Amino acid sequence: MNVIETLKLAKRYGRRWALEDCTLALPAGRVVALVGPNGSGKTTLLHLAVGLMSQTSGTVTVLGGSRPGSQDALDRVGFMAQSTALYRNLSVEDALRVGRNLNRRWDNALALERLRERDIPLDRKVGKLSGGQQSQVALALVLAKRPDLLILDEPLAALDPLARHEFMSALMAAVAADGLSVVFSSHVVAELENVCDHLIVLSGGRVQVAGDVDDLTASHQVLAGPAEEAGALAASLPVVRQQWAAAQTQLLVRAGSGEPLPPGWQSHGVGLEELVLAYLREPSASVLPGPRPAATAAAESKGAWA
Numbered sequence: 001m002n003v004i005e006t007l008k009l010a011k012r013y014g015r016r017w018a019l020e021d022c023t024l025a026l027p028a029g030r031v032v033a034l035v036g037p038n039g040s041g042k043t044t045l046l047h048l049a050v051g052l053m054s055q056t057s058g059t060v061t062v063l064g065g066s067r068p069g070s071q072d073a074l075d076r077v078g079f080m081a082q083s084t085a086l087y088r089n090l091s092v093e094d095a096l097r098v099g100r101n102l103n104r105r106w107d108n109a110l111a112l113e114r115l116r117e118r119d120i121p122l123d124r125k126v127g128k129l130s131g132g133q134q135s136q137v138a139l140a141l142v143l144a145k146r147p148d149l150l151i152l153d154e155p156l157a158a159l160d161p162l163a164r165h166e167f168m169s170a171l172m173a174a175v176a177a178d179g180l181s182v183v184f185s186s187h188v189v190a191e192l193e194n195v196c197d198h199l200i201v202l203s204g205g206r207v208q209v210a211g212d213v214d215d216l217t218a219s220h221q222v223l224a225g226p227a228e229e230a231g232a233l234a235a236s237l238p239v240v241r242q243q244w245a246a247a248q249t250q251l252l253v254r255a256g257s258g259e260p261l262p263p264g265w266q267s268h269g270v271g272l273e274e275l276v277l278a279y280l281r282e283p284s285a286s287v288l289p290g291p292r293p294a295a296t297a298a299a300e301s302k303g304a305w306a
């Protein structure tokens with residue numbers, strides 16, 4: 001099952017396209033990182049997936065075919081907006097009460113346990129808590145919905161490094177305990193490595209990279225060697241990014257040809273951060289090896305997109 005599936009999804013604000021020709025299939029059971037520069041369309045994509053706005057064209061479904069905003073999706077999708085969107089004048093206890101009244105699958109005991117573990121006082125007004133505590137309250141509330149899919153829009157943006165670490169630990173513990181699927185957008189590229197197992201990079205409203213992290217890192221490598229031979233080598237390989245340092249050149253390439261490297265050249269593997277930064281710096285480079293959405297396959301078999 002795909003937890004989010006889009007087919008040629010597009011959104012226009014006035015005359016400006018925020019998202020274009022977006023075809024994705026995000027498999028269940030993964031922690032998906034959605035990365036891209038400011039204004040690349042991350043929030044737009046997430047808001048379309050939770051049904052907070054409607055698309056200009058194309059389709060989007062969640063959890064194997066539900067329409068965003070439908071009762072099934074409302075019950076099973078948890079969403080944490082960019083600004084945690086809590087009522088600042090409510091006490092934590094009252095925020096729990098509101099959640100309990102609004103959600104059919106609400107697990108109050110789970111929320112209380114999470115808050116107690118983090119020493120968050122239930123009688124304190126949400127607005128009087130620190131930013132880190134507020135994000136922990138928001139996480140406790142959204143997890144109390146017992147979602148099958150959790151969508152988080154830049155959950156780390158306002159947090160210091162320690163609070164970021166605590167937030168991600170709490171999130172990963174919940175993923176391990178409940179097996180839920182997570183999609184989150186983030187600018188904190190350095191911290192994705194140990195967290196996500198699927199990656200989407202958006203650039204200028206278009207999908208630039210999509211795939212499982214293991215596949216992406218296995219299908220790229222860095223070649224380093226003398227600058228004078230770099231041109232000929234680069235011409236024969238799919239180069240994502242080329243960098244120069246003194247007499248050395250580094251090429252980040254997609255799966256090499258298997259041909260032996262010229263003398264003086266070495267290759268090594270690539271980490272997720274290096275890979276993401278290379279694609280962010282080269283918006284014209286693209287790799288889309290992710291699984292084909294079922295909807296795409298169905299449409300193609302009917303000749304709809306021929």
Ligand SMILES: Nc1ncnc2c1ncn2[C@@H]1O[C@H](COP(=O)(O)OP(=O)(O)OP(=O)(O)O)[C@@H](O)[C@H]1O
Binds near residue numbers: 043045
């Ligand atoms: N309500 C709106 N009205 C008009 N244009 C909008 C609106 N919301 C977003 N946009 C534009 O759509 C594009 C994509 O915005 P979006 O917020 O989806 O990007 P983002 O990748 O989430 O950015 P950031 O990382 O800064 O949060 C941007 O050019 C933005 O200016």
